[in-house]
Amino acid sequence: MVKVRNLRAGYGSKVVIDDVSFDVENSKLVGLMGPNGSGKSTIIKTFFGIAKTFSGSISVLGKNTKSYTLDELSKTVAVQRPVKSGTIKLPLSAYVSLGLTVADKNRLDNVLQDFDLVAFRNTPISDLSDGTLQRASLAQTVIRDPKVYLLDEPTAHLDLKYKVKTFAEIKKRLGPQNCAVAVVHDTSLARAFCDWTVFLKDGRIFWQGEPKNITQELLGSLYDLEDNQIIL
């Protein structure tokens, strides 16, 4: 469903990721892992041209992302990235509804329920806690009912309960026509929910495989840590 092929991308003239290839098959959740600055977010940003493709390609549903119009692409691929709500007085319900092209009260109510946001529906997003804002941004992503989910650290600000719940909500939505890529830092979450993991280091693929095959040695060499510093 998503094919990344020999992707070389970055910002301006700076190359951040190089020769990255992996597949995301239908109904699968792929975990992107690796140290800070290894290029995980850049891969996600490349889908919409926020990061520039120098060579290689990304295809979604068999079609190069560059051949999509912005409108088509935004209806097929939903990106969840960290939001800064600053002083924005938009009520949460309106913020979540930005994921809809036509107002749909039923869908809104359901999604707000799924992410425990009903109590905050009229709260301006500037007044939300980091965790609640994160759940709101996830709600905005899933309300779009996209073919492809791209989630950049979807559970960064969430407590253990919501971490598990979030991945469960995402998995629930992965039908035969959908797939997802999520940046994850937590190996146990990856093991519990991902079908495949791609490890990046310094902008290149370091390892990829099923999460059950992640070993202490692998993490040690990926993060430059001694074995006794890692609790798996």
Added chain:
Amino acid sequence: MSVGLLFGSSGIGPIDAIKAIASILGFGNSPETHTRIILLMRLPRMLVSVLSGMALGLAGALSQTLFRNDLADPYIAGIGSGAIFGVNIALLSGASLTILGFSAVSVFAFAGAVLACLIIWLLSGRTGSTGTSLVLAGVALSFVFAGLNYIIVVLGRDILQKTFFWSYNGLSSSSYTGVIFLAIAVAISVVMLIGIPRKMDAYLLGDEQATYLGVNPVKLRSLMFVIVSLLTGMAVTTAGLMGFVGLITPHISRRIVGGESRYVVPCSILLGGITLGLADAVGRSIMPFQEVPASVIMNIAGGLFFFYLVSRKPSW
């Protein structure tokens, strides 16, 4: 708003004014001077103050979105000092052309306002910069224009006084031409904004988030720049410099209707019209046979009201 018709410094009291309006509508009789003052002076002036207030309220709501800054107002892109620059150039060169019923001073003021907006827009397109750096560029441009204005004022005698009068007393020369052009500018802007408020909400989240939501931020920014410069340029041309309306109305609107652009935009238009119409009416009736410019009323009353709002609840 009709208060503007009843009061004024020209010595026709509210009762005479009501009689005059009645006679215009075909009821009773009233001295011709009275009906003339109402029809040719007070009515166009009231319409210009209300319409320019609407224009500035809308331009203010757009500016705060465009720059993603709550302190932005329509003059932030250097439009105010750009307009004064235009006025100064017109006065210095002694140009006497008239375009579509507008004097050289008005035409140059419009050109100066649009020029300022154009420079900031080109800059944002070139550097891809948004938000704070764009605001700073606008402030910087204001300083450049202010410097140039000083030089012109030194070069030409009497210019300072004329410019000063123009800046504050723009409404006293209101005409139906101004009414028509303002009405057209507001109408065009409103039509261009159909379906846009949802995009404005997405845009507020930043260029990147807007893109993921299917909104092209560059296109939207250009559209908002065009509308802001059209509206503010037209308001400056017909009503002079009216600070504060554009800053304060979106804030008050957000307090009343919440943060969604689809409510903030119409509410700002409405409040802008009411505020400026009222400020002008008050300014004309507060002292006998002496006008206080609407902008002065706006600055003092609006400033105090805003101060009250801000001091009542620190964060909003």
